[in-house]
Amino acid sequence: MKIVIQNVFMVLFFATYNYLCLAKDSITIGALFDEEDSQMEMPLRSLVYTKNLVDQKLFYKINMQTLLKTDSYSCSKIVCNISQTDSGIAAIFGPQSEGASSIIQSLCSNFEIPHIQTNWKAKNSPKSETALNFFPEADLYAMGLAEIVKSLQWDSFIVIYETEEGLSRLQEVLKLQDYLKGSKFKITLKKMGLGPDYRPLFKEIQDSSAFRMILDCHVDKILDVLKQAKEIGMLELFHNFFLTSLDAHTLDYSTLDTNANITSIRLFDLNNVEFKRAVRNWELSQYHLGNRIKIDPQEIRTETVLMHDAVLLFLDTLNTLQLTQTIETTPISCDSTEKWSGGFAISNFMKIKQPTMTLSGPLKFDDFGRRTDFRIHCVEVLVNKTIATWTPSARLNMSKSAEEDAQTIIENLQKTTVIVASRLGKPYLNERKRSYEGEILTGNARYEGYAMDLINGIAEILNFTYEFKVVKDYGKPDPITGKWNGLVRELIDRKAHLAICDLTITHQRREVVDFSMPFMTLGIGILHKKPDAKEVNMFAFLDPFSLPVWFYTATLYLIVSLLLFFVSRMTPGDWESPHPCDQNPEELENIWDFKNSCWLTMGSIMTQGCDILPKGISSRMSVSMWWFFSLIMTSSYTANLAAFLTMQKMEPAIDGAEALSKQNKIKYGTVEGGSTQAFFRDSNYSTYQRMWLSMSTTKPSVFENNNDEGVDRVISTRKGLYAFLMESSQIEYFVQTKCELKSVGNWLDSKGYGIAMPMNSPYRGEINKAVLKMSEDGKLIDLKTKWWKTKREEPSCDDSGGGEDDSSKLALANVGGVFLVLGLGISFASILSIIEFLWNVRCISIEEHMTYSDALKMELKFVCNVWITKKRTRPETSDDGSTKEDSKSILQNGVTLVNENNKNGSNENIDDKE
Ligand code: GLU
Numbered sequence: 001m002k003i004v005i006q007n008v009f010m011v012l013f014f015a016t017y018n019y020l021c022l023a024k025d026s027i028t029i030g031a032l033f034d035e036e037d038s039q040m041e042m043p044l045r046s047l048v049y050t051k052n053l054v055d056q057k058l059f060y061k062i063n064m065q066t067l068l069k070t071d072s073y074s075c076s077k078i079v080c081n082i083s084q085t086d087s088g089i090a091a092i093f094g095p096q097s098e099g100a101s102s103i104i105q106s107l108c109s110n111f112e113i114p115h116i117q118t119n120w121k122a123k124n125s126p127k128s129e130t131a132l133n134f135f136p137e138a139d140l141y142a143m144g145l146a147e148i149v150k151s152l153q154w155d156s157f158i159v160i161y162e163t164e165e166g167l168s169r170l171q172e173v174l175k176l177q178d179y180l181k182g183s184k185f186k187i188t189l190k191k192m193g194l195g196p197d198y199r200p201l202f203k204e205i206q207d208s209s210a211f212r213m214i215l216d217c218h219v220d221k222i223l224d225v226l227k228q229a230k231e232i233g234m235l236e237l238f239h240n241f242f243l244t245s246l247d248a249h250t251l252d253y254s255t256l257d258t259n260a261n262i263t264s265i266r267l268f269d270l271n272n273v274e275f276k277r278a279v280r281n282w283e284l285s286q287y288h289l290g291n292r293i294k295i296d297p298q299e300i301r302t303e304t305v306l307m308h309d310a311v312l313l314f315l316d317t318l319n320t321l322q323l324t325q326t327i328e329t330t331p332i333s334c335d336s337t338e339k340w341s342g343g344f345a346i347s348n349f350m351k352i353k354q355p356t357m358t359l360s361g362p363l364k365f366d367d368f369g370r371r372t373d374f375r376i377h378c379v380e381v382l383v384n385k386t387i388a389t390w391t392p393s394a395r396l397n398m399s400k401s402a403e404e405d406a407q408t409i410i411e412n413l414q415k416t417t418v419i420v421a422s423r424l425g426k427p428y429l430n431e432r433k434r435s436y437e438g439e440i441l442t443g444n445a446r447y448e449g450y451a452m453d454l455i456n457g458i459a460e461i462l463n464f465t466y467e468f469k470v471v472k473d474y475g476k477p478d479p480i481t482g483k484w485n486g487l488v489r490e491l492i493d494r495k496a497h498l499a500i501c502d503l504t505i506t507h508q509r510r511e512v513v514d515f516s517m518p519f520m521t522l523g524i525g526i527l528h529k530k531p532d533a534k535e536v537n538m539f540a541f542l543d544p545f546s547l548p549v550w551f552y553t554a555t556l557y558l559i560v561s562l563l564l565f566f567v568s569r570m571t572p573g574d575w576e577s578p579h580p581c582d583q584n585p586e587e588l589e590n591i592w593d594f595k596n597s598c599w600l601t602m603g604s605i606m607t608q609g610c611d612i613l614p615k616g617i618s619s620r621m622s623v624s625m626w627w628f629f630s631l632i633m634t635s636s637y638t639a640n641l642a643a644f645l646t647m648q649k650m651e652p653a654i655d656g657a658e659a660l661s662k663q664n665k666i667k668y669g670t671v672e673g674g675s676t677q678a679f680f681r682d683s684n685y686s687t688y689q690r691m692w693l694s695m696s697t698t699k700p701s702v703f704e705n706n707n708d709e710g711v712d713r714v715i716s717t718r719k720g721l722y723a724f725l726m727e728s729s730q731i732e733y734f735v736q737t738k739c740e741l742k743s744v745g746n747w748l749d750s751k752g753y754g755i756a757m758p759m760n761s762p763y764r765g766e767i768n769k770a771v772l773k774m775s776e777d778g779k780l781i782d783l784k785t786k787w788w789k790t791k792r793e794e795p796s797c798d799d800s801g802g803g804e805d806d807s808s809k810l811a812l813a814n815v816g817g818v819f820l821v822l823g824l825g826i827s828f829a830s831i832l833s834i835i836e837f838l839w840n841v842r843c844i845s846i847e848e849h850m851t852y853s854d855a856l857k858m859e860l861k862f863v864c865n866v867w868i869t870k871k872r873t874r875p876e877t878s879d880d881g882s883t884k885e886d887s888k889s890i891l892q893n894g895v896t897l898v899n900e901n902n903k904n905g906s907n908e909n910i911d912d913k914e
Contacts, residue, residue: 027060028060028087029060029061029092033067044307044311058318067097083332083333087329090346091343092113092114092116109130109131123168129344134307147395148265148376148396155186156187157240158189159216160213161192166216167189170244198224212239216244235256235260240262246266247302259415263380267305267360268302270298274359275297279300302360313363360374361375412762413763416464417466418466419466419495419498420499421469426733427787431447449787450787454755454783458767458774461773487503488509497758497763502730504752514756515754515756519755519780520753522729522747527710530740531720537817540815540817544636544637544641564600564614565593565594568614571616571618573615592614600612600614605630605634660723669698669704669710670725670726676725711741725748737794
């Protein structure tokens, strides 16, 4: 029932509608489309339909035709047909193709029929006064494109184009090369080829390390091209595509599943309310025309929107004109020279009329109907966000705030598994030990270290996931090809998003990759071995004099002693009375036997003096010369000894780079391919140049593959004959546990480690903020303490007592030789005293007719009785004539003397004598 009533109403409605229409003047609009295109028809039908409902005087009809693009004859035939049918036509809309459009433009120009276009026209295409093109004027459009590309701040990019026509649209973009001459700005052109396989093209682009591309191709090809780019790995987080197609928004990019930065342009705003309302109206009119369709605003092409604006302006113009004049069309034959009188008025009025509303932004025309005002929207395709707009009058207007930018970057990072390239090397990244036998470690769990913790901290702040990728080298350019290797190569090829390890920020690397702010500061230092403990010389007291000096001194000692002996025998001054009180002695005696001469010279050279001294002039002369010699020798010895003993405690010959450079006994080297090697190679400072010359010419090579090997070489090279130039943070790490090592001198430079990333990475700012936050929160210091101290398995040098000893004191080893000489001397003297003692006992036993054991017993008893300080010259005899064994010993010399006295009948003992 309801449907019946609805249909009755419809019939009534159309009846009324037809009646009213028939009462009006009818105007025919010609519409030419390249192909059956329901989308471009929609605004035309919709606006005409609505207009017919409300217009009191005019009734609009549409004469719609489809053209074969390439056939110019059929184009002109169709125009002739429609212009002479019925009452003629008031305007022709379309077509889209440049060739057909030009033919129709010239026909319309002849007939003075307004020709309304919506397609791009080359700068020098024929002009017509009756033509109006709603597509922006070629020069201005090219300029707008160039400014938008410039606003992206790309320093180098590749333009991939499909047709020459497309390239001419990009003429101003190509001119940016001249504009930024002198900088590293570089534009490369690549033609797409026939396809359908574009992978070789992208492979070639990938090999050239380019990652920014302008893609100018037909909208239908975009998705296919991007898919192939993705297969080659050219649609990653840091790849940038700028799509010049104005219909790029109609595609579904979700199928690409990419985080690449894809930007495109539009001439209208998809989110505009008027646009949405217009789309609803199109839907409605389609419904009235019997087509129940749902239109997705996202699918609306630019030409459809331009058609809407064109039809709207045309209807408005006619509406205004009919207030003052009657608008009547007349059929025109192509064979005649007739023109339509009203055509000029319409096209001219359209050029100056202010449109009531447009979907494609500001609208203005020049005298030849070329659109001189419009708005280009630059849109981030994946998030459908306008980031900038450009108009010929107001120029560029950036509409995206820094916060929005940052947010988008973070979101993109979060959608990606960030590839972190690193290099194995303690304590930055190390393979983790299994916690139990058979444990299988996979992914990031395989590694641990400072770099891992650092990226973990950053990932926590920015909330992204990451995966470690281990690479062998740090990164240096090949001297011939200039091609980088190692971590830097990974970043240039965009195979990794970040590179974290002990990677130094250098000027050369900075030209090809970006760095975050430094997370650690350091400088080049020298790692060397502490002097060998075994090298300490216990006979160091001999060092002040060379062997010949010792030899000559000893020889001289003997000669002088002998000389003194003879000189004193010759000089009368040394022959004295045996008894000082006897002024006229029978005999004179000389105390300077060889023994006393030796004793005097020994006492002098030992600076101890002697209790007897010569009295003769020549002997005194000899002795004073010996004293002079002794004075100089002992003073020199004392001074030299002090210096020698101190020197042993002092640092070895090298105390810095300067000292290293001036000697060639100790070899020195660096890590191969690292920034330290590059520092010496590229330095202009003479000392470092000298060092580089020495390092680069030394055979076998002084360069090591990594720091561990360098450290091992320093330890294993005997006598500290190898030093390793290494970064201070690393030195600090190794000297903590390898107590035989030490750092020598000051830093040679000052630099930092940074997180590297591909050039112009969008996330650089966010990584910087995260590093800064970790630094401010003290987390970087904590990490350093953790990996430099807490997590060390080997005992630290401070704990194990292997640290520096008290260097101001002489160790026993330094003076051990002196102790040894003393010990040996005393031992020899003791043995000598025992021999003397035993010999004395033997003499006593013979002289006193005692058994040897009795004499020994008696003498031992006497020696042990330390309170007795006087000694008898012979044993005390008892009354029966036997020897009394008392505690007094007998002096052997005295015995001889006593015996002789006994022979003379005087039996006095020493005590009695006294
Ligand atoms: N950190 C250095 C670099 O990034 C490597 C080690 C060195 O050269 O001492 O190249």
